[in-house]
Amino acid sequence: MNKETSDAINAAAAAIAPDLIAFAQRLVQTPSPPGAEGEVATLVEGEMRRLGFDAVWRDTAGNVIGRLCGGAGGGSLMLNGHMDHVDPGPAQAWPYPPFAGVIADGRLHGRGSADMKGALAAQVYAVAVLLRAGLRPAGDVIVTAVVQEETGGLGTQCLLEEGLRADAAIVGEASGLELKRGHRGRLEVLVTVNGRSVHASAPERAANPHFTIAGFIQRLRSLPLPGDPDFRGASVAPTLIVSDQTAGNVTPGRLVLHLDYRTLPEETAAAVVASLQPLLDASLSDGCTGQVSIERATMRTYTGLERNVLNAFPPFRLPADHALVRRASKALAELTGKTPPVGFWRFSTDGGHLMQEAGIPVLGYGPGEETMVHTVGESVALEQLQGAAAGYAALCLALTEPLSTSQPATAM
Numbered sequence: 001m002n003k004e005t006s007d008a009i010n011a012a013a014a015a016i017a018p019d020l021i022a023f024a025q026r027l028v029q030t031p032s033p034p035g036a037e038g039e040v041a042t043l044v045e046g047e048m049r050r051l052g053f054d055a056v057w058r059d060t061a062g063n064v065i066g067r068l069c070g071g072a073g074g075g076s077l078m079l080n081g082h083m084d085h086v087d088p089g090p091a092q093a094w095p096y097p098p099f100a101g102v103i104a105d106g107r108l109h110g111r112g113s114a115d116m117k118g119a120l121a122a123q124v125y126a127v128a129v130l131l132r133a134g135l136r137p138a139g140d141v142i143v144t145a146v147v148q149e150e151t152g153g154l155g156t157q158c159l160l161e162e163g164l165r166a167d168a169a170i171v172g173e174a175s176g177l178e179l180k181r182g183h184r185g186r187l188e189v190l191v192t193v194n195g196r197s198v199h200a201s202a203p204e205r206a207a208n209p210h211f212t213i214a215g216f217i218q219r220l221r222s223l224p225l226p227g228d229p230d231f232r233g234a235s236v237a238p239t240l241i242v243s244d245q246t247a248g249n250v251t252p253g254r255l256v257l258h259l260d261y262r263t264l265p266e267e268t269a270a271a272v273v274a275s276l277q278p279l280l281d282a283s284l285s286d287g288c289t290g291q292v293s294i295e296r297a298t299m300r301t302y303t304g305l306e307r308n309v310l311n312a313f314p315p316f317r318l319p320a321d322h323a324l325v326r327r328a329s330k331a332l333a334e335l336t337g338k339t340p341p342v343g344f345w346r347f348s349t350d351g352g353h354l355m356q357e358a359g360i361p362v363l364g365y366g367p368g369e370e371t372m373v374h375t376v377g378e379s380v381a382l383e384q385l386q387g388a389a390a391g392y393a394a395l396c397l398a399l400t401e402p403l404s405t406s407q408p409a410t411a412m
């Protein structure tokens, strides 16, 4: 990318910044928990049409897809962002009301600002930057605003199921405008223990699953987990214990312990279950029985589509010298005057689905700090929103160029 092009992108991004910020603010002001993204989808669809996307449509899951047609010889690039957000919890815990979209101290505040309505707005406005600067990418740019990422990525899975493909993808989860080339996978593991429920005044008659669960959690602390220099190893954390009883004077007949297990690329769900089952077997006491499994859940989108899916995100990792990494670093360095750091996310994203289920190479790049995500202080710097719109526009140009003209050494 030459200086003239990067100047044109930066100037266009500065010019559209007020509209971009207003759009991001409207998105934050419109609550859209998983399964109820319809109103935000309407906003996104309307904005794509207004800005001059060549095609805009919704799929059966309710994902919004906008296409900017590029030249015939280039590769296509998907920009992926989710429309849903996690629950804000009690509003009084927030410095600003979670859905007010307050702008203060140069930042947009509220639930979803950093995860990831700010990024989604910047992805939509990257196309506005290109159109304003009169720059057409060499291949198609496909902006996908997806549903239900926070509950396992049903929206992106449905996109792929309906056959949407691209030669490369950028996932816009918070990265502080650094590049991310992978993350660990996530499995929601269930440890189910069945016992015998009795009146708690006669505990000797019970088969009380609590003692089995307690033994299991103790053993879990010494479970050897596979290491990895990039990902700092797999991890496992007990999160919830769900009882079949609600009274304090009844022993449970069944307890389900939830584990958040973060996998390395070589770990399969079956291998994880196989490593945990012996710990449970060794912990069974008082006639309890138990089983380790991966959670499956029936999800329903706001359009009424239903799917029974595994509660899991696959891991992904691009090699450090992958063509996508090199070309993206170069383009962002030319745009901003400094080479962006390249690292890994701690959390999981839809990037795992895109790469593992459809073979689409994925890079992460988005506004907002990773540490802000899922907190009551969630906010995103306005400067980063503008920077992201410019960055996405530059990536749309650089990553759709035919490979042969820029990187002959490595195939994407």
Ligand SMILES: [Zn+2]
Binding pocket: 082, 115, 116, 149, 173
């Ligand atoms: Zn997110």
